[in-house]
Amino acid sequence: MDLKKFEQLAEEYRPELETFLDKLDEIVPRGFPRIIAEEDAKVWQEVDCKQCANCCKTMTPIFTKADIKRIATHLRMTPKAFFDKWLMVEDDTGSVVNVQQPCQFLVDNMCSIYEVRPRDCAEFPHHNKKPFDLYNDTFKQNLHRCPATFNLIYRLKNRIETEYEW
Incomplete structure (x- = not known):
């Protein structure tokens, strides 16, 4: 994974993705949990944490x-x-x-301590938290650190704006 390229892309799209997350604080589309699950499954087909580890490099649990x-x-x-x-x-x-x-x-x-890693690490990137929209601030903080979070929010934004009038 090219982390420099990811960081540039994340910085470029960050304002519009943060605006999307802000809007999710006010309006949650019908069927949102299903949409999240579908898009998250696609993200994990594209992202391999073992090729990245940016969370471990730039954050602390x-x-x-x-x-x-x-x-x-x-x-x-x-x-x-x-x-x-x-x-x-x-x-x-x-x-x-x-x-x-x-x-x-x-x-x-x-x-090196994967089996006993901190709970915060085990739950990262927190895509499975419910309700999802209560964690928008967490996702904003992680947009430029986690390719999986960036990809998920990018996919959600595109899908919601295409399929829903809001």
Whole structure:
């Protein structure tokens, strides 16, 4: 995957896709869950996260206490040792996040702790959250970071504007 090309494309389309997401805050087309499922299935035929890993390169998950305990146990560390080695608390949000980017567990575009990865990672890119339109701000934040999110929102915009009058 050519991430530079993706970033340029995402930057070019970002304003119109954000406007579309803003409109979804006000109007949700009838049958939207079905449309999302159909378009999301198409996206995953085109996007391979193992060829990208941009989320791991440019973002950090939020670690829950359960995540820290599970991962620390997997790595044969205490939760405190795990936290001290790799995590910090964000001043502005109080969220527990990685100290560094890219993620310390990213090895050759693969997660070295995939089986026990943080819940935030396992749920990313959050396309299955319900109701979908309540996560528009999350999708806006991820448009330029996740090709799957970009492709899904682009596809939804085109389909909704073609099939619906709104």
